[in-house]
Amino acid sequence: MLVLTRRINESIVINGDIVVTVLEVGRNGQVRLGIEAPRHYQIYRRELWLEIEAENRIALASALTDASAPTTAEKNGTPTDEPTPTGGSRKT
Amino acid sequence: MLSTLKEPTVATLTIQTLLKGPVAVAEDQLTTFVTPLLGFPKLKRWLFYQTQVGPTYWIQSVEDPKVGFCLLAPFQAGLDPDIELGAEDVGDIGAKDVSDIDVFTMVVLDKDPAQRRTNLRAPILVCRTTRLAKQVVLQDTRLPIRFFLRDLKPKGR
Numbered sequence: 522m523l524v525l526t527r528r529i530n531e532s533i534v535i536n537g538d539i540v541v542t543v544l545e546v547g548r549n550g551q552v553r554l555g556i557e558a559p560r561h562y563q564i565y566r567r568e569l570w571l572e573i574e575a576e577n578r579i580a581l582a583s584a585l586t587d588a589s590a591p592t593t594a595e596k597n598g599t600p601t602d603e604p605t606p607t608g609g610s611r612k613t
Numbered sequence: 614m615l616s617t618l619k620e621p622t623v624a625t626l627t628i629q630t631l632l633k634g635p636v637a638v639a640e641d642q643l644t645t646f647v648t649p650l651l652g653f654p655k656l657k658r659w660l661f662y663q664t665q666v667g668p669t670y671w672i673q674s675v676e677d678p679k680v681g682f683c684l685l686a687p688f689q690a691g692l693d694p695d696i697e698l699g700a701e702d703v704g705d706i707g708a709k710d711v712s713d714i715d716v717f718t719m720v721v722l723d724k725d726p727a728q729r730r731t732n733l734r735a736p737i738l739v740c741r742t743t744r745l746a747k748q749v750v751l752q753d754t755r756l757p758i759r760f761f762l763r764d765l766k767p768k769g770r
Contacts, residue, residue, distance in 0.1 A: 560701040573758060574651040575652075576721065576735075577650055577651050577719060580719045581681075583720075583721045585631065587683065
């Protein structure tokens with residue numbers, strides 16, 4: 522990992538078109554960063570990124586399991602087990 | 614809404630799908646992700662398909678037959694998430710405006726029905742005319758990453 526020391530209002534430049542500036546350093550260790558980047562860069566807090574990535578992977582694993590099962594919940598129209606509209610039993 | 618599988622009219626290719634096995638589709642029926650799904654950086658071309666009419670869709674990776682997802686069309690399913698799209702999101706997929714965009718959300722088909730859920734925070738946007746798509750992460754923290762489908766109320770109630 523590249524480690525750079527910066528003070529408040531000092532910046533780093535990434536790849537020529539992303540500028541990250543230290544705006545504030547709190548006593549609690551919290552750091553506020555300002556990021557200037559072209560719009561096509563997706564910038565997120567890392568924990569959010571990882572959480573969504575993990576949820577995508579869980580979705581894949583569940584789809585593979587469900588696809589191999591004969592009784593896929595998808596047959597109900599929505600991927601959930603909803604009660605029947607009448608809520609009653611059907612006589613045969 | 615995206616059209617379901619049609620009779621191919623141009624060059625076709627056979628795609629192995631999770632639910633329907635091999636399917637012959639025209640190239641122009643495929644959807645290309647301009648930025649990949651999070652966690653799947655190498656997969657760009659996908660087939661959207663349905664096994665029946667309703668709000669449930671499936672996407673199948675063209676590049677990897679073992680990768681496919683169940684999706685929900687949340688508005689079709691009766692949900693009304695407050696999804697605000699940035700101009701760059703609309704522009705990235707070649708849409709002229711939001712009316713040209715279909716929204717889908719990733720579904721976790723947990724074995725436990727009570728745990729089945731969908732991610733409203735990171736929807737998939739698809740432009741109907743260009744068939745370009747992307748998964749966006751919305752800034753609105755009120756949108757849950759895990760919306761449990763047991764809380765989905767049937768329409769009209």
